Amino acid sequence: MENALTVENLSKSYQRRLRQPGLLGAVKGLFASRFEEVQAVKGLSFSIGRGEKVGLIGENGAGKSTTLKMLTGIIVPTGGKLEVLGHIPWKERRQLALNIGVVFGQRPQLLWDIPVEETFKLLKTMYRIPEDVYQAVYGEALHRLGLEPLLNTPVRHLSLGQRMRCDLAASLLHAPAVVFLDEPTIGLDLSVKEQVRGFITDIQAKFGITLLITTHDLKDITETCDRLLLLDKGKLLFDGSIRAFEQKYASDRRIVAETHKPVEASAAQALSQAVGKSGGKVIEAEGHRVVVEYHEEGAAPALIHLILQQLQVVDINLEKTDIETIVTRIYRSDTAKA
Amino acid sequence: MRPLARPLNFSESLGGYFAYLNRALKANFAYKASTLLGLFTAALSYAVTVLVWSHVYTQKGSSLLMSRQEMFAYLALAFCLNYALTINIDQRVGQRIRLGLIATDLLKPLDFQLSQATQALSDCLFNSFVGMGILAVVFYFLGGQILPKSPQAFGLFVVSLFLAFLVQYSIVFLFIQGAFYTYSGYGIFASRIALHQTFSGLQAPLTLYPPLLLTVGRWLPFQHVIFTPVFIYMGRVEGAEALRLLGEQALWGFGLYAAGYFAMRKALGQLEIQGG
Numbered sequence: 001m002e003n004a005l006t007v008e009n010l011s012k013s014y015q016r017r018l019r020q021p022g023l024l025g026a027v028k029g030l031f032a033s034r035f036e037e038v039q040a041v042k043g044l045s046f047s048i049g050r051g052e053k054v055g056l057i058g059e060n061g062a063g064k065s066t067t068l069k070m071l072t073g074i075i076v077p078t079g080g081k082l083e084v085l086g087h088i089p090w091k092e093r094r095q096l097a098l099n100i101g102v103v104f105g106q107r108p109q110l111l112w113d114i115p116v117e118e119t120f121k122l123l124k125t126m127y128r129i130p131e132d133v134y135q136a137v138y139g140e141a142l143h144r145l146g147l148e149p150l151l152n153t154p155v156r157h158l159s160l161g162q163r164m165r166c167d168l169a170a171s172l173l174h175a176p177a178v179v180f181l182d183e184p185t186i187g188l189d190l191s192v193k194e195q196v197r198g199f200i201t202d203i204q205a206k207f208g209i210t211l212l213i214t215t216h217d218l219k220d221i222t223e224t225c226d227r228l229l230l231l232d233k234g235k236l237l238f239d240g241s242i243r244a245f246e247q248k249y250a251s252d253r254r255i256v257a258e259t260h261k262p263v264e265a266s267a268a269q270a271l272s273q274a275v276g277k278s279g280g281k282v283i284e285a286e287g288h289r290v291v292v293e294y295h296e297e298g299a300a301p302a303l304i305h306l307i308l309q310q311l312q313v314v315d316i317n318l319e320k321t322d323i324e325t326i327v328t329r330i331y332r333s334d335t336a337k338a
Numbered sequence: 339m340r341p342l343a344r345p346l347n348f349s350e351s352l353g354g355y356f357a358y359l360n361r362a363l364k365a366n367f368a369y370k371a372s373t374l375l376g377l378f379t380a381a382l383s384y385a386v387t388v389l390v391w392s393h394v395y396t397q398k399g400s401s402l403l404m405s406r407q408e409m410f411a412y413l414a415l416a417f418c419l420n421y422a423l424t425i426n427i428d429q430r431v432g433q434r435i436r437l438g439l440i441a442t443d444l445l446k447p448l449d450f451q452l453s454q455a456t457q458a459l460s461d462c463l464f465n466s467f468v469g470m471g472i473l474a475v476v477f478y479f480l481g482g483q484i485l486p487k488s489p490q491a492f493g494l495f496v497v498s499l500f501l502a503f504l505v506q507y508s509i510v511f512l513f514i515q516g517a518f519y520t521y522s523g524y525g526i527f528a529s530r531i532a533l534h535q536t537f538s539g540l541q542a543p544l545t546l547y548p549p550l551l552l553t554v555g556r557w558l559p560f561q562h563v564i565f566t567p568v569f570i571y572m573g574r575v576e577g578a579e580a581l582r583l584l585g586e587q588a589l590w591g592f593g594l595y596a597a598g599y600f601a602m603r604k605a606l607g608q609l610e611i612q613g614g
Contacts, residue, residue, distance in 0.1 A: 074441045107442055174343070
């Protein structure tokens, strides 16, 4: 697969001014400035093929947005190499701009003072978008994002959700080859988030767009991406499919059974011994509830069979650790990071 | 998969710049109250200047280098020109740099300096539209005093006006670069306005300045925004001297534009946009 973007040993550091507290500190700051060096991105390397859908996640300050800003050419890296569609972004920003679309969730690109449709028309002229492409994306945006009633409204009168939908449509109007979305669903309600994800998925499929999304809402990733990059303090911690991510960090699965009668200690003991031989472990047996944890994929049928044999079960559920729990654990766990 | 769009050449980009100009003009019309307030404040400032000079002429008689009528015509023309050439992009861009919104401007397939020039041009076209009304009022009071000295003077003035825009825009753009370092446009904006008001010839023709200030003014570009075009319009400079001033204006205009281009390249190299 041809690469849409390649990042090699990318680094970015900057100087941060240190301010002393209080009025006296502010006055002192007039005469003597102190700085500290912040390493936002450290030796990052990855590549993304044309048409791939990749999610970039990490805690606040992990370097996600900085990476995106370097990939779009807005800021200049302090080290390493990067190439997007054959361009060095910060050197060839204007040429690259024709083939990329960018949404910064917290920085709207719509023109504040004029109606939404005027912005769309301006972008059509600015990017010289072919009529068929424009109509295809515009039509899809009106339909999927419900933009029709907003077209004649000046942007400054739009709500956050309305603005974000319009902003997303604006960034995709030219059906760019690569789209960077930086927190595209930030601050949106659940139904608008669904609309946004649906639109992204449809347009990506229609034009074979390469997608790189950074977000804190992992549903954005699971619903629109196939691959995940996990950043931590400017370094890449994981790069692989979402399934591989779950396998690596969420090997624990659970069977939760509700029993007809309260589980007696002897029954729990017997069950513990039985499931132990099939790779399971009773981690809870209290009242009407029994929880068996296992790690091996495919072990569930045998374990369920054992539970049903030994207990009078009224309900049974399989639980898998969701991606959000996994990521939260990783953020909290220093050992996992190491 | 859609084939990649090829880079646009300059003529293909022109549509984008015109679209930008068009939208900037529409945006200007969106703020009627702000426009009227700005106009009122400018008129107030002009009225004060006229009253001060009126007092000076009453005290000193006609011992100054200009007659009272000439001075009032100069001030009226300077006021109109200053109003027409008022460019506010430094405040806007300064604000966008501070908030990080500059990121979205840099993602457009247009040259930033040129697209800001279209924004500045829209400011000037809009102000000129409003300024026509002011000129009509001034004409009512001063009549023939504010007409150009001759058709030649008017022809030279048109060239000078274009160059005055170039100088003014290039100064503003160069000052904007400071905001990339300070992350606040206010101090930059205030210092440019102060220099403009002092050395452009807005309050008085530069020829009336004391020698030291006159020398400083002659070495700075601000005189070419107001003083030079108004003096050419009034026929106070003609022939070779007028052409020399136009040459100086052009040098400043293109030189500052080029300086702005290189300053921008340097400023972008150290741009930081914090936060998501």
